[in-house]
Amino acid sequence: MGKENITMIQSDLAVIILAAGKGTRMRSSLHKVLHPLGGRPMLHHLMDTLGALNPVRKIIVVGAGKEQVEKSVGDQAEIVVQEPQFGTGHAVQVTRDQLQGFSGDVLILYGDVPLLSAATLQELLTKRRSELDPAVVVLGFEPKDSKAYGRLVVNDKGELLSIIEHKDASPEQRAIRLCNSGIMAMDGARMFDLLDSLDDNNAAGEFYLTDVVAIARDKGYGCAVTVATETEVIGINSRSELAEAERIFQNNKRQEFMDAGVTLLDPETVYFSYDTIIGADVVIEPNVFFAPGVTIEEGAVIKAFCHFEAATIRRGAAVGPYARLRPKADVGAGAKIGNFVEVKKSIIEEGAKISHLSYIGDAIIGAGANIGAGTITCNYDGFNKALTEMRLASK
Ligand code: UD1
Ligand code: CA
Numbered sequence: 022m023g024k025e026n027i028t029m030i031q032s033d034l035a036v037i038i039l040a041a042g043k044g045t046r047m048r049s050s051l052h053k054v055l056h057p058l059g060g061r062p063m064l065h066h067l068m069d070t071l072g073a074l075n076p077v078r079k080i081i082v083v084g085a086g087k088e089q090v091e092k093s094v095g096d097q098a099e100i101v102v103q104e105p106q107f108g109t110g111h112a113v114q115v116t117r118d119q120l121q122g123f124s125g126d127v128l129i130l131y132g133d134v135p136l137l138s139a140a141t142l143q144e145l146l147t148k149r150r151s152e153l154d155p156a157v158v159v160l161g162f163e164p165k166d167s168k169a170y171g172r173l174v175v176n177d178k179g180e181l182l183s184i185i186e187h188k189d190a191s192p193e194q195r196a197i198r199l200c201n202s203g204i205m206a207m208d209g210a211r212m213f214d215l216l217d218s219l220d221d222n223n224a225a226g227e228f229y230l231t232d233v234v235a236i237a238r239d240k241g242y243g244c245a246v247t248v249a250t251e252t253e254v255i256g257i258n259s260r261s262e263l264a265e266a267e268r269i270f271q272n273n274k275r276q277e278f279m280d281a282g283v284t285l286l287d288p289e290t291v292y293f294s295y296d297t298i299i300g301a302d303v304v305i306e307p308n309v310f311f312a313p314g315v316t317i318e319e320g321a322v323i324k325a326f327c328h329f330e331a332a333t334i335r336r337g338a339a340v341g342p343y344a345r346l347r348p349k350a351d352v353g354a355g356a357k358i359g360n361f362v363e364v365k366k367s368i369i370e371e372g373a374k375i376s377h378l379s380y381i382g383d384a385i386i387g388a389g390a391n392i393g394a395g396t397i398t399c400n401y402d403g404f405n406k407a408l409t410e411m412r413l414a415s416k
Pocket of ligand 2: 256
């Protein structure tokens with residue numbers, strides 16, 4: 022919301038997110054694009070990235086599981102149903118009613134390719150808007166293993182001539198290293214005209230979106246390529262690819278925090294959420310997990326084996342080892358939470374200590390108070406939760 026108010030809406034930019042594939046390999050009752058990465062559905066990572074570009078239209082093409090996607094995005098995007106699914110070209114064709122008369126640029130994204138950066142998309146758009154006025158600009162990459170990706174056929178001037186799907190490619194074409202991420206920018210004024218020429222005369226019997234390149238060339242239009250890193254365009258089709266994407270996401274976060282002055286003793290054992298906030302000079306020992314909604318202020322120390330969820334740890338506090346902070350735990354400046362302590366919806370004021378084996382819920386612990394080992398608040402009578410307040414007598 023906030024971002025939309027700051028950035029001006031780009032009235033000449035529409036985005037289509039394809040998400041109508043069956044997602045069979047996830048073996049899940051949850052729609053593939055709603056599986057979380059860093060504690061947030063992958064589709065929302067994409068929507069957030071788009072916040073920076075602020076397109077005038079956001080259209081999500083879905084098949085099965087439409088209700089789930091609709092519920093998750095609310096009024097943040099328009100939903101179009103593609104049923105049945107005749108391929109990626111067909112998936113874009115079904116947005117025709119929505120984009121009637123739209124002559125700006127159209128960005129085609131995929132709900133299962135969530136780690137793209139706004140800068141990469143901006144570069145793609147800049148190329149589309151360059152003097153050459155290409156009808157199509159494709160985002161390519163050079164994967165370590167070319168697997169079954171479409172191959173980009175480029176001439177020596179760097180112009181894109183065609184995209185050959187793996188299934189249809191000759192051995193020579195399969196040797197091409199530059200592959201199709203699937204992501205592209207098209208000139209909206211020419212897009213449906215190009216799509217009208219698609220056919221399903223190919224190895225998969227589908228309407229390939231990738232054929233728009235050769236079609237555009239036939240009509241005398243230019244096509245171009247920009248290049249991304251493999252980690253940015255990773256697609257998620259299975260639980261193991263989901264785990265791989267999570268690994269990339271976590272490594273990016275760890276690097277980001279270390280660059281910002283956070284010490285991680287063993288980075289690979291600390292897991293962040295998309296919205297984790299950590300101040301400078303915080304030290305985090307091994308094996309710590311951040312669920313969404315956590316803020317840690319400057320100079321706090323997090324000892325090993327802690328689990329945090331929607332909690333705040335203020336300046337110079339020390340937490341752990343083995344502490345669990347649940348929603349609305351607010352640990353004050355210089356306060357200390359020790360081993361096997363669980364805190365929920367409680368304010369622990371400045372300098373207070375809860376050092377051993379305690380459950381503190383729905384409570385206020387006054388500044389400087391020292392809570393003895395094994396203390397629990399039991400404030401629920403089966404109907405109401407009462408507030409517990411413990412303060413130093415002198416305060
Ligand atoms: C596609 C590209 C290929 C590229 C690869 C990158 C085509 C023809 N091929 O192949 O060049 O290297 O992606 O991963 O485009 N979808 C729909 N409706 C459909 C079919 C697909 O919405 O009818 C969506 C899927 O949900 C998925 C995406 O489009 O997110 C890609 O579809 P998929 O069938 O996986 O394409 P690939 O064969 O991987
Ligand atoms: Ca795919």
